[in-house]
Amino acid sequence: MALQGEEKSAQPAALCDNRSERARELAAQGKKIIGYLCGFVPPELITAAGMVPYRITGVMGEPLVEALDYFEPNACNYVLNCFQQAIKGRYDFLDGIVIPHACDTVQRLYGLWKFWKPPAYAHFLNVPTTVSPASIRFFREELEMLKESLESFGGVEITDQRLKEALSLHNENRRLVAELYGMRKEHPPALTGGEMTRLLVAGAGIPADEFHSLLKEMLRSIGGNAGSVDEKKARVLLYGCVMDDAGLVDLIEAGGGSVVLDDTCIGTRSFGTAGDAGDDPMEALCRMYFADFLCPKVVRSCDEERFEYLVQMAREYRVKGVIGYFMAWCDPHKFDQPVLRNYLEKAGLPFLALEDDYTLSSSGAMQNRVQAFLEMLQQKD
Amino acid sequence: MSEEKSEFRKAVRSTETARSVNQILMDWYSKSLLASKEGRPVAWCMVGAPPEILKVFDLDSSWPENYGTACAARQMAVHYMQLAEGEGYSPDLCSYERNAIGYCREYLDIGGIPPDAPQGGMPWPAMLITNSTVCDPRSKGFQAFNAHYLHVPMYTMDIQMPHYGADMQDPKLKAHYLRYNIDQIWGLIRFLEEQTGTKLNEAALSEAVANSLAAQRLMWEVHELRKAVPSPMPSEDQFSCIVPMLYMAGSREAVDFFQKLHDEVRNRVENRIGVIPEEKYRILWVGIPPWFNMGIFNYLESLGAVSAMETTYYVHAPVADVDLSRPVEAIAEIGWRKASQVHTLGAELSTEGLFSPGLVLKFVREYAIDGVIFHRVLSCRAISFGQAHTARRLREELPVPVLFLESDMADPRTWSDSRIKGSISAFLDIVDTGAGKRA
Numbered sequence: 001m002a003l004q005g006e007e008k009s010a011q012p013a014a015l016c017d018n019r020s021e022r023a024r025e026l027a028a029q030g031k032k033i034i035g036y037l038c039g040f041v042p043p044e045l046i047t048a049a050g051m052v053p054y055r056i057t058g059v060m061g062e063p064l065v066e067a068l069d070y071f072e073p074n075a076c077n078y079v080l081n082c083f084q085q086a087i088k089g090r091y092d093f094l095d096g097i098v099i100p101h102a103c104d105t106v107q108r109l110y111g112l113w114k115f116w117k118p119p120a121y122a123h124f125l126n127v128p129t130t131v132s133p134a135s136i137r138f139f140r141e142e143l144e145m146l147k148e149s150l151e152s153f154g155g156v157e158i159t160d161q162r163l164k165e166a167l168s169l170h171n172e173n174r175r176l177v178a179e180l181y182g183m184r185k186e187h188p189p190a191l192t193g194g195e196m197t198r199l200l201v202a203g204a205g206i207p208a209d210e211f212h213s214l215l216k217e218m219l220r221s222i223g224g225n226a227g228s229v230d231e232k233k234a235r236v237l238l239y240g241c242v243m244d245d246a247g248l249v250d251l252i253e254a255g256g257g258s259v260v261l262d263d264t265c266i267g268t269r270s271f272g273t274a275g276d277a278g279d280d281p282m283e284a285l286c287r288m289y290f291a292d293f294l295c296p297k298v299v300r301s302c303d304e305e306r307f308e309y310l311v312q313m314a315r316e317y318r319v320k321g322v323i324g325y326f327m328a329w330c331d332p333h334k335f336d337q338p339v340l341r342n343y344l345e346k347a348g349l350p351f352l353a354l355e356d357d358y359t360l361s362s363s364g365a366m367q368n369r370v371q372a373f374l375e376m377l378q379q380k381d
Numbered sequence: 382m383s384e385e386k387s388e389f390r391k392a393v394r395s396t397e398t399a400r401s402v403n404q405i406l407m408d409w410y411s412k413s414l415l416a417s418k419e420g421r422p423v424a425w426c427m428v429g430a431p432p433e434i435l436k437v438f439d440l441d442s443s444w445p446e447n448y449g450t451a452c453a454a455r456q457m458a459v460h461y462m463q464l465a466e467g468e469g470y471s472p473d474l475c476s477y478e479r480n481a482i483g484y485c486r487e488y489l490d491i492g493g494i495p496p497d498a499p500q501g502g503m504p505w506p507a508m509l510i511t512n513s514t515v516c517d518p519r520s521k522g523f524q525a526f527n528a529h530y531l532h533v534p535m536y537t538m539d540i541q542m543p544h545y546g547a548d549m550q551d552p553k554l555k556a557h558y559l560r561y562n563i564d565q566i567w568g569l570i571r572f573l574e575e576q577t578g579t580k581l582n583e584a585a586l587s588e589a590v591a592n593s594l595a596a597q598r599l600m601w602e603v604h605e606l607r608k609a610v611p612s613p614m615p616s617e618d619q620f621s622c623i624v625p626m627l628y629m630a631g632s633r634e635a636v637d638f639f640q641k642l643h644d645e646v647r648n649r650v651e652n653r654i655g656v657i658p659e660e661k662y663r664i665l666w667v668g669i670p671p672w673f674n675m676g677i678f679n680y681l682e683s684l685g686a687v688s689a690m691e692t693t694y695y696v697h698a699p700v701a702d703v704d705l706s707r708p709v710e711a712i713a714e715i716g717w718r719k720a721s722q723v724h725t726l727g728a729e730l731s732t733e734g735l736f737s738p739g740l741v742l743k744f745v746r747e748y749a750i751d752g753v754i755f756h757r758v759l760s761c762r763a764i765s766f767g768q769a770h771t772a773r774r775l776r777e778e779l780p781v782p783v784l785f786l787e788s789d790m791a792d793p794r795t796w797s798d799s800r801i802k803g804s805i806s807a808f809l810d811i812v813d814t815g816a817g818k819r820a
């Protein structure tokens with residue numbers, strides 16, 4: 001695939017809009033493509049098995065029709081939407097799926113997908129609910145089982161060497177992503193939140209080495225240039241679960257904000273931790289994808305200080321406020337919401353909670369609320 | 382949300398034993414209130430925490446989930462839920478948890494148990510014990526109200542099971558799961574030893590597990606007796622019996638209760654005493670009931686329809702030959718065997734097997750079911766998910782009329798009498814003329 005130096009954001013945007021194209025091309029060439037969902041599944045294992053990890057996403061805004069024949073309507077519409085894509089045959093290019101025991105809804109998605117749209121390969125990765133030495137060992141054994149099943153499906157042995165290579169390739173991408181994030185600490189930031197989101201979404205649908213070239217290209221095109229973002233824009237952090245579409249980020253940025261940081265599944269939650277493979281690459285994966293992976297599904301502690309990492313991140317990026325994106329019917333995030341709000345507000349970080357059904361269909365009303373929030377932030381100091 | 386004023390009714394139970402649950406429940410709440418008054422610790426627990434272990438530690442407990450049903454039945458849940466919603470907890474969230482959150486809010490506001498709290502209220506807990514079985518809200522809800530109001534020590538017992546399709550006979554898989562689950566149960570024991578300052582009495586735990594198995598066997602036999610026509614015991618009675626089954630497991634009282642129930646139901650079967658004089662239709666109820674309007678079951682009966690069986694809270698076939706001398710391992714082993722039964726039945730969607738189409742198909746056949754009612758409770762994803770899938774599977778394998786009723790387990794604001802009754806009446810017309818009608 002040619003990744004020539006074009007305008008800074010053109011390639012990722014095109015790849016993001018047409019994100020399955022490359023995977024389809026590779027599938028046509030005989031590559032095995034494995035779809036996965038959520039941040040608990042290490043794409044490194046898929047890469048090490050010589051297959052292409054492809055992050056399953058929905059088509060934001062598409063009305064839910066077909067999915068409702070199989071799935072209850074009081075379910076996360078993002079997950080329903082992903083399933084609808086499968087039912088419509090849009091994921092037929094996948095050779096297999098790996099779905100973790102993330103929230104209740106994602107867990108059910110595995111069974112539904114396997115039953116009604118059985119792929120050649122389907123694997124369920126169980127995830128503990130608390131973090132302890134025993135649960136880390138349990139997760140490690142789960143990863144070992146995933147590794148074995150990928151080996152037998154792919155007909156390859158995932159040797160330590162292969163795994164280390166995959167880890168170092170993915171880690172290198174993490175490092176480059178971190179570099180790009182770092183460029184948004186400046187004011188004005190070197191790239192917009194929309195550009196960053198498109199880049200990450202694009203990267204989640206192509207092989208790790210191609211993502212590597214894309215990141216390099218992005219860094220090269222930015223060079224030492226100062227950001228083009230309007231200085232007066234209020235710097236915000238976007239908090240939420242899935243963010244596989246740049247629509248909301250664009251809406252915030254069009255309304256006078258600048259999303260310089262996120263705490264979302266496709267953003268810092270997945271790219272924030274890097275594992276030195278050391279002698280034990282499985283141990284590194286365990287840490288990155290479970291012990292240090294801050295998904296609210298895992299109950300770590302009951303004190304509100306568990307949100308301190310967000311405050312720290314916000315300070316580092318000189319963020320003025322936090323916008324939370326909550327999916328309707330989402331238990332893990334919605335139970336956290338009031339405590340999170342209290343904690344952030346106590347730390348002097350105003351918090352705006354937006355609720356959506358993965359359509360942004362109330363974007364008019366949302367825009368008004370976002371704008372009012374941003375104006376308030378701008379007046380803050 | 383309903384515009385009209387709904388009429389909420391308590392159910393009139395059919396069996397004498399189920400009717401006695403009211404008193405059992407009152408005594409049970411009084412006991413933990415007394416413990417708290419006397420300065421002894423009370424734990425708030427979530428179903429899935431083994432009551433056998435609590436019993437051995439002589440720990441009094443309150444169960445916010447059960448309290449949710451009690452508040453719903455006494456039409457107090459909306460009050461508490463509104464308080465929780467005022468704090469920012471979304472109406473999407475489990476209504477039992479919202480009820481508990483609102484209760485905490487009011488408790489703190491007035492500095493003690495609210496005077497109009499149903500069953501005398503839940504005493505402020507010294508600790509929380511929750512778990513990860515079945516759903517996210519039971520761990521996330523407890524985390525939320527602990528972080529928000531309670532700030533007490535909490536233990537989350539994380540019990541994991543494989544997803545359907547796994548080979549439950551694979552010794553490696555079993556060892557992987559049991560090692561973890563046993564660790565988690567020991568974790569609870571260590572937590573309780575620390576909180577109560579007493580050591581585990583393993584012999585007492587073995588006895589409690591034996592009691593628990595005995596009660597479950599009796600309950601299962603009652604389930605079997607309920608295959609009789611006319612139905613000797615309806616779902617509303619079974620829903621009362623979850624009190625001794627879920628919260629008093631391990632006690633001698635629970636065994637005695639189920640023995641009494643068993644005797645009564647057997648006597649009814651032998652004498653062909655049905656729930657109603659003329660049983661026209663037999664219904665299978667899928668889902669949690671609407672605790673604020675259990676009278677809906679009597680309404681069905683007034684139309685000649687008895688809810689003869691239900692999927693929720695089903696006790697699977699008894700497990701025998703478990704080595705009770707190592708009670709912790711036994712608890713884990715029993716859990717594994719139950720999960721294996723569910724896998725065998727075909728719980729295609731979940732690790733918990735709550736919505737096993739296989740179970741629904743089995744019940745439709747074995748209980749001579751004429752129609753299935755799926756109660757889709759909006760604020761509980763865990764028990765609702767899989768209903769649409771199961772209905773599709775039924776359509777393919779065993780055509781039987783199906784009705785979806787949408788409301789909630791504890792939030793009456795989702796209920797509309799005219800809508801629900803209209804749906805039931807149209808459904809029974811289909812049941813009457815349709816394929817499922819018994820000769």
Ligand code: SF4
Nearest residue numbers: 076103241327330332
């Ligand atoms: S938004 Fe919530 S319900 Fe949906 S996938 Fe994420 S955690 Fe699960």
Ligand code: SF4
Nearest residue numbers: 475516518519761763
């Ligand atoms: S299973 Fe459903 S009703 Fe029970 S605690 Fe979980 S969400 Fe609430």
